[in-house]
Amino acid sequence: MRIVAEHLSYVYNARSPFATKALDDVSLTIEEGEFFGIIGHTGSGKSTFVQHLNGLLRLPSSLKRRKKKDGVVLTVGEFDLTSKKTDFRALRRHVGMVFQYPENQLFAETVFEDVAFGYKNFADKKPERDEVERAVREAITAVGLDYGAVKDMSPFDLSGGQKRRVAIAGVIVTSPEILVLDEPAAGLDPLGKREVMALLHKLKESKCKTVIVVSHDMDEIAENCTNVAVFSDGKVKDVLPPAELFKRTEELFSLGLDVPLTAKLTLALKQRGVEIDCDYTMEDFVAKVLAKRGNVC
Amino acid sequence: MLKDVSFGQYYPVKSFVHNLDPRLKILFLIGYIVAIFLAKEFLALGACALVLVFAVFIARIPFGKVMRAVKGILFLVLFTAVINVFFHGGSAVYWDGPAVLWEWKIFRVTQAGIMFSAFLVLRLFLLVICSSLLTYTTTPVSLTDGIESLLTPLKWVRFPVHELALIMSIALRFIPILMDETERIMNAQKARGAMLDSGGPAKRVKAIVPVLIPLLLSAFHRADELGDAMDARCYSGGKNRTKYKKLRFSWRDLLAAVLLAALIAGVVVMRYFPVFPL
Ligand SMILES: Nc1ncnc2c1ncn2[C@@H]1O[C@H](COP(=O)(O)OP(=O)(O)OP(=O)(O)O)[C@@H](O)[C@H]1O
Ligand SMILES: [Mg+2]
Numbered sequence: 001m002r003i004v005a006e007h008l009s010y011v012y013n014a015r016s017p018f019a020t021k022a023l024d025d026v027s028l029t030i031e032e033g034e035f036f037g038i039i040g041h042t043g044s045g046k047s048t049f050v051q052h053l054n055g056l057l058r059l060p061s062s063l064k065r066r067k068k069k070d071g072v073v074l075t076v077g078e079f080d081l082t083s084k085k086t087d088f089r090a091l092r093r094h095v096g097m098v099f100q101y102p103e104n105q106l107f108a109e110t111v112f113e114d115v116a117f118g119y120k121n122f123a124d125k126k127p128e129r130d131e132v133e134r135a136v137r138e139a140i141t142a143v144g145l146d147y148g149a150v151k152d153m154s155p156f157d158l159s160g161g162q163k164r165r166v167a168i169a170g171v172i173v174t175s176p177e178i179l180v181l182d183e184p185a186a187g188l189d190p191l192g193k194r195e196v197m198a199l200l201h202k203l204k205e206s207k208c209k210t211v212i213v214v215s216h217d218m219d220e221i222a223e224n225c226t227n228v229a230v231f232s233d234g235k236v237k238d239v240l241p242p243a244e245l246f247k248r249t250e251e252l253f254s255l256g257l258d259v260p261l262t263a264k265l266t267l268a269l270k271q272r273g274v275e276i277d278c279d280y281t282m283e284d285f286v287a288k289v290l291a292k293r294g295n296v297c
Numbered sequence: 298m299l300k301d302v303s304f305g306q307y308y309p310v311k312s313f314v315h316n317l318d319p320r321l322k323i324l325f326l327i328g329y330i331v332a333i334f335l336a337k338e339f340l341a342l343g344a345c346a347l348v349l350v351f352a353v354f355i356a357r358i359p360f361g362k363v364m365r366a367v368k369g370i371l372f373l374v375l376f377t378a379v380i381n382v383f384f385h386g387g388s389a390v391y392w393d394g395p396a397v398l399w400e401w402k403i404f405r406v407t408q409a410g411i412m413f414s415a416f417l418v419l420r421l422f423l424l425v426i427c428s429s430l431l432t433y434t435t436t437p438v439s440l441t442d443g444i445e446s447l448l449t450p451l452k453w454v455r456f457p458v459h460e461l462a463l464i465m466s467i468a469l470r471f472i473p474i475l476m477d478e479t480e481r482i483m484n485a486q487k488a489r490g491a492m493l494d495s496g497g498p499a500k501r502v503k504a505i506v507p508v509l510i511p512l513l514l515s516a517f518h519r520a521d522e523l524g525d526a527m528d529a530r531c532y533s534g535g536k537n538r539t540k541y542k543k544l545r546f547s548w549r550d551l552l553a554a555v556l557l558a559a560l561i562a563g564v565v566v567m568r569y570f571p572v573f574p575l
Contacts, residue, residue: 017309056484089490097488105485107510117507121490156514170489 001077040231319443
């Protein structure tokens, strides 16, 4: 499913002294099969944008009336999210959403029950027990946990990283076509971060066609993403593949963003007169550097 | 959305009413409520209403906000009004026509009943609007400061005034945070297909569990953290603590007090020398 957003704006607490403009005329297209990254400083509207993708935030009705005039478009595959008649439940089955700190949504007595929650909710009729079990087993295994060991445990007895995995399992259990994750690695240790990103890769290959990830970790973005949207103050500055994006190191710094280690090294080498043209994955960078060295020596 | 719940929501603009001393505002509220209940006829209640409309106007609270407060008790008010119309049964005549307009078994609609119901409705509305005016124009912190200050005499009988005020201010402080949290958790569960706003009552109660449990957990967690943080800074009771913001009376307070005193006096006079008795 393809995601198209055009001229999308969103104001929190509109028409009150608390009004904050979180999205300002955002236009974006995300093709099926992308590993799409979203970066931007805090408060730039990343979370607000992704929450639109499964209808948790909707266009305010005042905007709807002006929709035609302003050309506001928001579609996910066949679903037109600017319309009131959209079946949001069906949409949410196709668009899985993992929120920031998803472990805060755990509630059931056992890991099994918690992961099964989404599956049962989205089933059209009451699913058979072994059908549920198969889906839950698959999801728990997919996030790299031992099904037999954790299924009867209380989710609250798990470690932070394990809780996060269970929470992710609770979302992918319905095999959504599009998986959206809001800072899935926030607050994890380096190993946990690597594991979560590896997990996303695995999911993309097996279960979910499109993965959209909001992240502050530029190394992960450089390694994984096919395209990156840069948000700043509710606007989309640019949508570029990482290889193009991280060439503009200074610009990213001025937006209060970081660049991956490879981009920093490229810059440092450039200042010493060595031009490296890589796509900013560590592997490519090392290969290019070695090639350069071969030429010099 | 949840944040539209207007109870206890401070409305941040600068105005004459916002700047009044919170202690006095609390006393004004009490005084005003007394006035409402002393009023025995429409003229007196109308005067009260006029004063309140004026206060809302200079407080620069938008009309919609005020109406939202009223909406909360609309059902209760209408219910009371309907009951009173049917069961009041008084015999006074207020306009040309029979005293009893309609009668069936124990139900009797009279002119007096209609007037009384209207009076009641107005009184309840005023009650709600004036209370919400206080919370719209006073931050929770100064509200509790005011309450603490007003309750100070109770310290003589060893009543834990400071602790009470602290509990109140913490509770008020956490309402918006918990609202945010609730919204976040609701969104997360909705994303997992929970239908939180449809289905019959039984279904809805069951649907609350996935929201309530994470919410309680996080509330307890927060309480723990707050307790630890207070401990770490050696927080201990009210003794010898000084205030960051000292409460002070000003000319505004005097002006408002005079206005309210005039209103109460007027209402009391009308109570003994009614103009259009109800
Ligand atoms: N529920 C809300 N109510 C009111 N304002 C909000 C709400 N959520 C976000 N905002 C405001 O909208 C703006 C965008 O917030 P958003 O959460 O989308 O940013 P973000 O890019 O996800 O930031 P972060 O990296 O910190 O998660 C911010 O200014 C924020 O204060
Ligand atoms: Mg965010």
